[in-house]
Amino acid sequence: MSFPLERVVIVGASLAGLRVAETLRQQEFAGTITIVSDETEVPYDRPPLSKKVLSGEWEPDRIRLRKPEMLDALNVDWILGDAASELDPTSKVVRLRSGRELRYDGLVIATGGVLRRLPGQPNWAGVHGLRTLADSLALRDELVGGRRVVVIGAGFIGLEVAATARTRGCDVTVLEGAPAPLIRGLGAEMGRLVARIHEQNGVSVRCGVKVDGFLEGESGHVAGIRLDDGSVVPADVVVVGVGVSPATEWLQSSGLEVRDGVVCDENLRAAPGVYAAGDVARWPNRLLGREVRVEHWTNASEQGAMAARNLLAESRGEAGTPYESVPFFWSDQFTSRIQFLGRAEGDETVEIVAGSPEENSFVALYHRGDEFRAVLGVSRPKQTMPFGKLLAERATWQRALDLVASWDAPS
Numbered sequence: 303m304s305f306p307l308e309r310v311v312i313v314g315a316s317l318a319g320l321r322v323a324e325t326l327r328q329q330e331f332a333g334t335i336t337i338v339s340d341e342t343e344v345p346y347d348r349p350p351l352s353k354k355v356l357s358g359e360w361e362p363d364r365i366r367l368r369k370p371e372m373l374d375a376l377n378v379d380w381i382l383g384d385a386a387s388e389l390d391p392t393s394k395v396v397r398l399r400s401g402r403e404l405r406y407d408g409l410v411i412a413t414g415g416v417l418r419r420l421p422g423q424p425n426w427a428g429v430h431g432l433r434t435l436a437d438s439l440a441l442r443d444e445l446v447g448g449r450r451v452v453v454i455g456a457g458f459i460g461l462e463v464a465a466t467a468r469t470r471g472c473d474v475t476v477l478e479g480a481p482a483p484l485i486r487g488l489g490a491e492m493g494r495l496v497a498r499i500h501e502q503n504g505v506s507v508r509c510g511v512k513v514d515g516f517l518e519g520e521s522g523h524v525a526g527i528r529l530d531d532g533s534v535v536p537a538d539v540v541v542v543g544v545g546v547s548p549a550t551e552w553l554q555s556s557g558l559e560v561r562d563g564v565v566c567d568e569n570l571r572a573a574p575g576v577y578a579a580g581d582v583a584r585w586p587n588r589l590l591g592r593e594v595r596v597e598h599w600t601n602a603s604e605q606g607a608m609a610a611r612n613l614l615a616e617s618r619g620e621a622g623t624p625y626e627s628v629p630f631f632w633s634d635q636f637t638s639r640i641q642f643l644g645r646a647e648g649d650e651t652v653e654i655v656a657g658s659p660e661e662n663s664f665v666a667l668y669h670r671g672d673e674f675r676a677v678l679g680v681s682r683p684k685q686t687m688p689f690g691k692l693l694a695e696r697a698t699w700q701r702a703l704d705l706v707a708s709w710d711a712p713s
């Protein structure tokens with residue numbers, strides 16, 4: 303059923319939210335767009351927060367997602383430093399912490415994720431998390447050469463922080479409960495190869511250890527981490543990198559289905575006129591044959607654009623377009639660029655088809671029988687990225703091997 307679309311509210315002013323506004327304007331939407339964010343910044347890019355901003359190579363002005371004149375051209379009402387605290391989809395109202403009420407015809411939820419905390423995690427000096435620009439700058443101030451930095455959690459962001467801290471001359475230990483880093487993303491075998499890159503650069507990566515508590519030093523500053531075997535890892539700085547939870551608390555009374563993310567249909571629609579995009583959205587990805595939530599940059603950008611197009615289509619009474627994509631992310635650690643396309647469940651066979659772990663430069667393919675599932679590239683972008691097309695086409699394992707064979711074929 304069509305409906306008049308004059309007022310669009312976007313909650314979350316980061317990558318996904320920005321892409322919603324840009325796409326609406328590109329599609330010639332002439333109504334009002336209001337973007338609400340609990341941060342005080344206009345949209346900025348998060349990946350450099352653990353890389354070039356944290357290392358000190360870049361200052362914050364380098365990570366603005368758009369120049370001021372481009373933001374002005376969007377003609378958006380920005381409400382910064384205020385949070386959405388309640389949604390009433392029946393009367394189409396978003397309530398803000400400040401008491402303001404925003405009426406909408408179309409709503410896009412792009413609130414991303416909030417850092418998870420460890421049980422008993424103290425707010426002492428020296429204990430950090432990393433999600434925002436402020437987090438990155440506060441941590442950067444503490445990454446002084448010679449300091450002992452303990453990173454809890456060997457996910458991508460934890461490992462990037464470890465690499466950056468090491469590059470700044472810190473003495474770095476990574477603590478991970480699982481038997482290898484990055485198991486959830488890459489599987490144990492490839493995770494161990496990434497750990498090797500860290501060890502070669504002087505980071506101590508300790509897997510299979512369990513954090514039992516934080517030790518307090520003088521004047522409320524952290525002094526170390528206690529493990530469950532009673533041993534202590536001394537620390538001047540601790541970074542807790544144990545992932546994020548979708549930022550959905552404000553939706554509790556909304557009646558929307560919230561289950562580790564805002565549950566959407568395949569068009570990213572959560573309710574009539576209500577869409578979700580980015581880290582907060584959970585949707586059935588037809589390409590993977592199941593419901594997923596993805597915490598990667600490219601996904602947030604593409605979903606923001608797709609949510610905007612589908613909202614416009616719905617308002618015209620037209621069918622929307624399902625969002626199906628091959629998940630993709632990259633990560634920079636020391637001098638290695640890691641790229642991963644597809645999804646690994648841990649039960650695939652993994653074969654290295656180019657380069658070698660010894661040179662920290664290789665391509666590994668993941669398959670389950672005849673089903674080609676994913677590709678991991680370490681510092682081999684030209685050979686890695688073409689597999690994305692095959693994954694999008696659900697190509698067989700044989701077709702992936704044919705692509706490998708074509709590298710050696712005379713041209």
Ligand SMILES: Cc1cc2nc3c(=O)[nH]c(=O)nc-3n(C[C@H](O)[C@H](O)[C@H](O)COP(=O)(O)OP(=O)(O)OC[C@H]3O[C@@H](n4cnc5c(N)ncnc54)[C@H](O)[C@@H]3O)c2cc1C
Nearest residue numbers: 314316317318340348349385386413414580581597598599
């Ligand atoms: C340190 C770091 C490094 C990363 N590196 C990479 C990388 O190398 N490669 C990669 O693929 N991905 C990387 N990512 C992930 C990528 O940045 C995210 O997937 C992307 O930022 C998600 O965008 P989003 O707009 O969905 O959510 P977010 O960027 O999380 O933005 C959501 C916004 O909504 C705001 N918000 C939340 N709740 C409310 C509320 N109730 N009211 C108003 N505003 C609210 C938040 O404060 C935030 O500003 C990295 C992320 C981080 C943190």
